[in-house]
Amino acid sequence: MAAGASLTDARSAELYRRAVRVLPGGVNSPVRAMRAIGRDPLFVQRAHGAELIDVDGNRYVDYVCSWGPLIHGHAHPEILAAIADAAAAGTTFGAPTAGEVELAEEVARRVPSVEMLRMTSSGTEAAMSAIRLARAATGREKLLKFAGAYHGHVDGLLAQAGSGLATQALPSSPGVPAAATANTLIVDWNDAEGVRAATAEHEFAAILCEPYPANMGLVPPAESFLELLRERADATGALLVFDEVISGFRLAAGGAQELTGVTPDLTIMGKVIGGGLPAAAYGGPRSLMELVAPAGAVYQAGTLSGNPLAVAAGLATLRMLDDAAYAHLAARTERLAAGLREAAGDRPVQVVTAPGLLTVFFSAEPVRDYAGAQACDLEGHAAWCRALLARGVYPPPSQFEAWFPSLAHDHEHLERTFDAAAAAFAEVL
Numbered sequence: 001m002a003a004g005a006s007l008t009d010a011r012s013a014e015l016y017r018r019a020v021r022v023l024p025g026g027v028n029s030p031v032r033a034m035r036a037i038g039r040d041p042l043f044v045q046r047a048h049g050a051e052l053i054d055v056d057g058n059r060y061v062d063y064v065c066s067w068g069p070l071i072h073g074h075a076h077p078e079i080l081a082a083i084a085d086a087a088a089a090g091t092t093f094g095a096p097t098a099g100e101v102e103l104a105e106e107v108a109r110r111v112p113s114v115e116m117l118r119m120t121s122s123g124t125e126a127a128m129s130a131i132r133l134a135r136a137a138t139g140r141e142k143l144l145k146f147a148g149a150y151h152g153h154v155d156g157l158l159a160q161a162g163s164g165l166a167t168q169a170l171p172s173s174p175g176v177p178a179a180a181t182a183n184t185l186i187v188d189w190n191d192a193e194g195v196r197a198a199t200a201e202h203e204f205a206a207i208l209c210e211p212y213p214a215n216m217g218l219v220p221p222a223e224s225f226l227e228l229l230r231e232r233a234d235a236t237g238a239l240l241v242f243d244e245v246i247s248g249f250r251l252a253a254g255g256a257q258e259l260t261g262v263t264p265d266l267t268i269m270g271k272v273i274g275g276g277l278p279a280a281a282y283g284g285p286r287s288l289m290e291l292v293a294p295a296g297a298v299y300q301a302g303t304l305s306g307n308p309l310a311v312a313a314g315l316a317t318l319r320m321l322d323d324a325a326y327a328h329l330a331a332r333t334e335r336l337a338a339g340l341r342e343a344a345g346d347r348p349v350q351v352v353t354a355p356g357l358l359t360v361f362f363s364a365e366p367v368r369d370y371a372g373a374q375a376c377d378l379e380g381h382a383a384w385c386r387a388l389l390a391r392g393v394y395p396p397p398s399q400f401e402a403w404f405p406s407l408a409h410d411h412e413h414l415e416r417t418f419d420a421a422a423a424a425f426a427e428v429l
C-alpha cells in the first residue's frame with residue numbers, strides 16, 4: 001500500500017453495518033471496535049506470520065497479534081499441525097487428558113513458583129479464581145490493585161479509585177454493585193508511599209498487580225517497586241499475586257518473575273499458554289493450589305477448561321520458546337523501539353519497551369502511572385494510528401495498550417513499520 005494511501009474499506013464497512021445490528025458495538029470485545037482511535041473496525045480475512053489481511057485485501061504488519069497469544073505470529077505451521085492432530089482425536093471430552101498434564105509440567109518447569117496450576121478458558125476466569133483462592137487461603141476479603149491495571153472483567157476488579165487514598169473502590173461499570181468493589185482498594189502504580197499506607201491500614205488477602213503493566217500502555221515497575229510489594233505482602237500476611245497474562249512466557253521463559261527475580265505467591269497466566277486458542281490458568285505452590293476443588297474446598301470449574309485443542313496449541317507454542325527465541329524477540333523489540341524513536345525524531349513521544357512489548361506514548365514526559373498515560377495526547381495518538389493503518393501497519397488501537405511484536409516480525413516488516421511511522425508522524429505532529 002503506497003505511503004499516504006487511504007484505506008479502501010468498503011467490505012469492512014458493509015460488514016460493520018450488519019455487525020452493529022447483532023453484536024454490541026459490532027464486536028465481541030470492546031477494544032476491537034477501534035473507537036479509541038476514531039474509526040470503525042477493520043474486519044480480518046486471514047493472517048499469516050506478522051501479516052494481517054482485511055476483507056478489502058489491505059495488508060498490514062500486525063502489532064496486535066490477538067493481544068499477545070501469537071508470540072510466533074499468525075498461523076504458525078507447527079501450531080496449526082498440533083491443533084489439527086488434536087482435533088482429529090476429538091475436540092473436547094470433559095475428562096482429563098495427557099496433554100493437560102504435559103502442559104502443567106511444562107509450565108512448572110518454566111515458572112518454578114508454579115508447582116501446580118488449574119486451567120481456565122480466559123484470563124478473567126483465572127484472575128477471578130486466583131482472588132477467590134487468596135481469600136480462602138488468608139481468611140481475608142480485601143484486595144489491593146493498581147489504577148490502570150486490567151485483570152479481566154470480574155465485578156470486583158471493574159473498580160476505580162475511591163474518594164481518598166486507601167479507601168474502598170467504586171464500580172467502574174454500570175451493573176457492578178457497590179458491594180462488589182467495597183473490598184477492593186486502589187493505589188497508583190509505582191506509588192511506594194501509597195502501598196505502604198494501604199498495607200499499614202488494611203489487612204489484604206492479596207496484593208494484585210500486572211508486574212509489567214501493559215493495560216495503561218506499558219509502564220514498567222519503578223526500581224525496587226516489585227520488591228516493595230513482596231516485602232509488604234510478607235510483612236502483613238497478604239498473598240502477592242502476579243497477573244502475567246501478558247508478561248508471562250513473553251518477557252522471559254518464566255515471565256516477569258524471572259526477569260525481575262521477584263516471586264509471587266500466585267501467578268495468573270493466559271494468552272501465550274493457549275497459543276491462540278482459549279486457555280488461561282492460575283497457579284502457585286501445592287500448599288495453596290491443593291485448596292482448590294476437588295483437592296480442597298475452594299470451588300472453581302469450567303466445561304472447556306484444559307480443552308485438548310487449546311492445550312495442544314499451548315504446548316506447541318511453549319515448546320518452540322527456547323533461549324534463542326527469547327533472545328531474538330528481545331533484540332527484535334529493541335530494534336523496533338529504536339526505529340520508532342528515530343521516526344519520532346524530537347516530537348513529544350515516549351517509546352517504552354520490554355522484551356516482546358512496546359508502547360508509543362504521545363507524551364512529552366515519561367509515563368510512570370495511569371494518570372500519566374491518561375494525560376497523553378490521545379487525539380494525536382489516535383490520528384497517528386489511523387495514519388499507520390492507511391500505510392499498512394496495524395497498531396493496537398488504543399493509547400492504553402501495548403504493541404505485541406512476534407518472532408515472525410522480520411527485518412522487512414520492521415523497515416515497512418519505520419517508513420510508515422515516519423510518514424504518519426509527519427502527517428499528525
Ligand code: KE4
Pocket residue numbers: 029030031032067121122123124125127150151152153210214215243244245246270280401
Ligand atoms: P481475558 O479474559 O481477555 O482472556 O483476559 C483478561 C486479562 C487479564 N489480565 C491481563 C493482564 C490482561 O491483559 C487481560 C486481557 N487483555 C486484553 C488486552 N489488553 C484483551 C483484549 C480484549 O479485552 O479484547
